[in-house]
Amino acid sequence: MLTGSEMGVVDENAAALGVPRKQLMESSGHAVAQAVRTIADPGDQVTIVAGRGNNGGDALVAARFLDDYDLRVLLLGRPGAISTTIARENWDALQHAEYPTETVRDSSVLDLGTPDVVIDAMLGTGIAGDLREPAATAAQAMNESGATVLSVDVPSGLDAETGRLADNAVDADHVVTFHDTKPGLPDLDVPVTVADIGIPDAAELFIERGDLTRLERDLTSHKGDNGEVLVVGGGPYTGAPALSAQAALRSGADLVRVACPAIVAREIQSYSENLILRPFDGDQLAPPHVDRLAELAADHDTLIVGPGLGDADATLDAVADLLSGFEGTAVVDADALSVIPDIETDAELICTPHQGELLGMGGETAEDWQERADLIESFAAEVGQTLLVKGPYDIISNGERTRVGRTGNPGMTVGGTGDVLAGVTGALAAVQDPLDAAAIAAYTVGSVGDRVIDDRGYGLVATDLLDEIPSVLWQREAEP
Numbered sequence: 465m466l467t468g469s470e471m472g473v474v475d476e477n478a479a480a481l482g483v484p485r486k487q488l489m490e491s492s493g494h495a496v497a498q499a500v501r502t503i504a505d506p507g508d509q510v511t512i513v514a515g516r517g518n519n520g521g522d523a524l525v526a527a528r529f530l531d532d533y534d535l536r537v538l539l540l541g542r543p544g545a546i547s548t549t550i551a552r553e554n555w556d557a558l559q560h561a562e563y564p565t566e567t568v569r570d571s572s573v574l575d576l577g578t579p580d581v582v583i584d585a586m587l588g589t590g591i592a593g594d595l596r597e598p599a600a601t602a603a604q605a606m607n608e609s610g611a612t613v614l615s616v617d618v619p620s621g622l623d624a625e626t627g628r629l630a631d632n633a634v635d636a637d638h639v640v641t642f643h644d645t646k647p648g649l650p651d652l653d654v655p656v657t658v659a660d661i662g663i664p665d666a667a668e669l670f671i672e673r674g675d676l677t678r679l680e681r682d683l684t685s686h687k688g689d690n691g692e693v694l695v696v697g698g699g700p701y702t703g704a705p706a707l708s709a710q711a712a713l714r715s716g717a718d719l720v721r722v723a724c725p726a727i728v729a730r731e732i733q734s735y736s737e738n739l740i741l742r743p744f745d746g747d748q749l750a751p752p753h754v755d756r757l758a759e760l761a762a763d764h765d766t767l768i769v770g771p772g773l774g775d776a777d778a779t780l781d782a783v784a785d786l787l788s789g790f791e792g793t794a795v796v797d798a799d800a801l802s803v804i805p806d807i808e809t810d811a812e813l814i815c816t817p818h819q820g821e822l823l824g825m826g827g828e829t830a831e832d833w834q835e836r837a838d839l840i841e842s843f844a845a846e847v848g849q850t851l852l853v854k855g856p857y858d859i860i861s862n863g864e865r866t867r868v869g870r871t872g873n874p875g876m877t878v879g880g881t882g883d884v885l886a887g888v889t890g891a892l893a894a895v896q897d898p899l900d901a902a903a904i905a906a907y908t909v910g911s912v913g914d915r916v917i918d919d920r921g922y923g924l925v926a927t928d929l930l931d932e933i934p935s936v937l938w939q940r941e942a943e944p
């Protein structure tokens with residue numbers, strides 16, 4: 465089952481893999497025509513009612529596969545108002561080939577006649593709420609006709625995010641949906657055909673630019689709404705927590721605080737005036753600090769534990785205590801990872817080991833990335849948490865779903881890039897599901913590294929990555 469927006473991610477990922485949406489539309493249209501053949505005989509009257517989006521576009525393609533039928537093609541609205549290039553191109557093709565098309569500018573004069581089959585291609589995954597005019601009147605006409613109604617993708621008026629069917633929705637007799645079923649379709653109690661439209665499995669496995677479409681920023685949001693992140697790090701090292709914290713800010717978090725030993729607080733602050741420091745006594749994290757850190761962590765959307773903490777016994781004891789009592793979402797990186805096999809927690813953890821650290825946690829790895837992905841999926845299921853295992857192919861799994869990131873390059877084996885990744889993951893986990901946050905973070909940091917190397921060649925340092933994060937995260941491809 466895929467929601468409309470998940471379908472949008474997959475479709476944009478397919479485009480990134482070289483299978484553009486117009487090709488998918490051609491497959492969709494073909495599948496619609498195939499379905500018509502199963503419910504109507506050659507010569508029967510088939511009427512297409514197309515909306516101005518890509519749902520309509522699918523049916524405009526279908527028209528070219530329905531030459532054996534007595535075909536009528538109605539467009540709801542002006543051709544100039546067709547909202548996507550690919551739907552318009554398919555409309556134009558019907559004009560050039562002199563198909564019998566009509567435009568319905570005023571739904572009150574819509575005369576559906578008495579067709580054998582009506583193809584409902586008014587609205588698909590692009591809609592929410594009750595049908596507005598002219599679709600509302602057209603839906604009523606379809607529902608009152610004696611025709612068999614075949615809906616494209618979803619009955620117009622079904623919200624493919626929530627599965628809610630509008631009161632004035634089309635009453636479908638048959639649905640042809642694409643790639644996977646959609647919310648609400650199983651409840652309709654009508655035959656649903658799920659058509660394979662040629663989207664490669666890779667579009668769901670590999671993290672590509674479509675995954676970035678999950679990101680949005682509410683235009684009316686206030687400080688804090690886009691994430692408050694607490695980094696618990698520093699002591700033996702000072703650069704690592706500063707890199708994580710700055711990466712979290714560059715990933716869109718509103719407020720990032722660094723809790724660190726007092727002895728290094730000024731040094732960490734000196735790297736950036738954007739950071740807020742929350743020092744605790746002494747020169748390293750230890751169990752007496754845990755109560756105060758737990759209180760502080762509870763006031764944040766996500767916690768990042770590990771960068772620069774070191775591996776002193778007292779520090780690892782404190783990390784184990786902190787995570788055991790924590791109930792929120794935490795990114796666990798670096799030396800902190802070693803405590804994971806020994807603790808029980810209600811927290812939602814995203815662990816970001818490289819392969820060596822994965823072995824240290826009790827996991828297994830393999831040379832072949834597919835084998836590695838299987839091993840990591842099993843281990844994630846065993847640990848009951850999300851793993852982001854870094855490597856030439858980053859493997860992200862929560863034990864049920866597994867994603868693979870292919871961005872990045874050998875220039876990124878330099879120190880500090882993992883701290884940047886932990887920071888991006890922590891910021892995104894404040895506003896996304898843990899698996900999606902980890903997947904987008906891995907893709908983004910790799911892409912940022914690729915851009916830096918493309919511009920300047922090897923010799924990348926971790927601070928180079930920070931400024932480039934926003935331009936990758938918020939890049940947007942134009943709608944075809």
Ligand SMILES: NC(=O)C1=CN([C@@H]2O[C@H](COP(=O)(O)OP(=O)(O)OC[C@H]3O[C@@H](n4cnc5c(N)ncnc54)[C@H](O)[C@@H]3O)[C@@H](O)[C@H]2O)[C@@H](O)CC1
Nearest residue numbers: 475488489517518519587588589590591592594595596617
């Ligand atoms: N995402 C994918 O992977 C693919 C999608 N395809 C098709 O594209 C469809 C989605 O296309 P679009 O995103 O262009 O959207 P739609 O074609 O579903 O509808 C968009 C139009 O509906 C209007 N609208 C929104 N809410 C409304 C309401 N309550 N009442 C009346 N009008 C309303 C909008 O103003 C917009 O013009 C899918 O359902 C499917 O049929 C296929 O072509 C192939 C692949």
Ligand SMILES: [K+]
Nearest residue numbers: 587616618620
């Ligand atoms: K439809």
